[in-house]
Amino acid sequence: MVMLRDLLISKDLFEEIRKKALESDGENNSSEEIELLEKAVFNKLKKKRSVKKYKKLGVTKADLKEIIELADIVGLDVLGGPSNYELAHDHQEWCTICGRCCRESESIFIHRDEMNILLTLNPQLKDGIVPNKEYSGHFELKDIRPCKYIHPETNRCAIYDSRPQVCRSYPLVLVESNGKTRNIINLRHSCNYSVMLILEKSIILFDEALKRLENG
Ligand code: SF4
Ligand code: SF4
Structure with a gap:
């Protein structure tokens, strides 16, 4: 058939x-x-x-x-x-801006090429970024689950206009x-x-x- x-x-x-x-x-x-x-x-x-x-x-x-x-x-x-x-x-x-992706992601990946621009736009991120555990040479956000930039009530991102690329693309992944x-x-x-x-x-x-x- x-x-x-x-x-x-x-x-x-x-x-x-x-x-x-x-x-x-x-x-x-x-x-x-x-x-x-x-x-x-x-x-x-x-x-x-x-x-x-x-x-x-x-x-x-x-x-x-x-x-x-x-x-x-x-x-x-x-x-x-x-x-x-x-x-x-x-x-x-x-x-639906439910905020689950910002609260439950295992890792917020930062490509090495976006580091400089991300830090220029968000100098406060300096202590909030660490080397990526899985992908050598790349980085990730520290303090996730939940991400510390999500507003607890509105689910809005405190660095929305200059957030990492992986956050912009979600739920798509390259x-x-x-x-x-x-x-x-x-x-x-x-x-x-x-x-x-x-x-x-x-x-x-x-x-x-x-x-x-x-x-x-
Ligand atoms: S992309 Fe994130 S905020 Fe939007 S519906 Fe999915 S989990 Fe919720
Ligand atoms: S940086 Fe913003 S968009 Fe990315 S996970 Fe944190 S709160 Fe969500």
């Missing part, structure tokens, strides 16, 4: 991309988090789109889950759609593989921005797959 996802990408190519994503995204996206995030996306999808309509077209729950998984690991730009960066940039309203850099989504079920990005990507993929299904 042809699965809906097979109309978008061949099984072999999907498996290859999935393997690579697990290798390069693994440390950002754990399997338990991905499972929880996919559940959250599925629940939002049921509210947003009529699953009955999908069923009428012969689309199963397994199809829906497979498309969500595809949305986790591919940037839509490979299929002619918007990149993760473009989607995130166009939908900043999906960030990863490097085979000499190329790309933006992946930090898949966190507790981050509305991340859940909405995967939902939006899934819907774009469903629509494309259904169009192909209907056109035979």
Whole structure:
């Protein structure tokens, strides 16, 4: 039986991309988090789109889950759609300013190239930056979980206009593989921005797959 996802990408190519994503995204996206995030996306999808309509077209729950998984690991730009960066940039309203990313991150990474500008703009950071434990030559913020720059009530960042690049990009994370850099989504079920990005990507993929299904 042809699965809906097979109309978008061949099984072999999907498996290859999935393997690579697990290798390069693994440390950002754990399997338990991905499972929880996919559940959250599925629940939002049921509210947003009529699953009955999908069923009428012969689309199963397994199809829906497979498309969500595809949305986790591919940037839509490979299929002619918007990149993760473009989607995130166009939908900043999906960030609910809940502050979890500033309270729960394991590390706030600072690239060695941004150190000077960061310290020029925020001289008070001088004692708040330490060498990065994992990436030699780079740095990280001291005193996190929570980050000391988050306001306890408003969740606003005290150095918002000159915050580190990694904070600006969240929930996107820049990863490097085979000499190329790309933006992946930090898949966190507790981050509305991340859940909405995967939902939006899934819907774009469903629509494309259904169009192909209907056109035979
Ligand atoms: S990026 Fe996500 S976790 Fe961070 S404040 Fe926005 S919704 Fe919350
Ligand atoms: S520097 Fe600002 S944006 Fe970055 S983690 Fe701290 S409070 Fe959040």
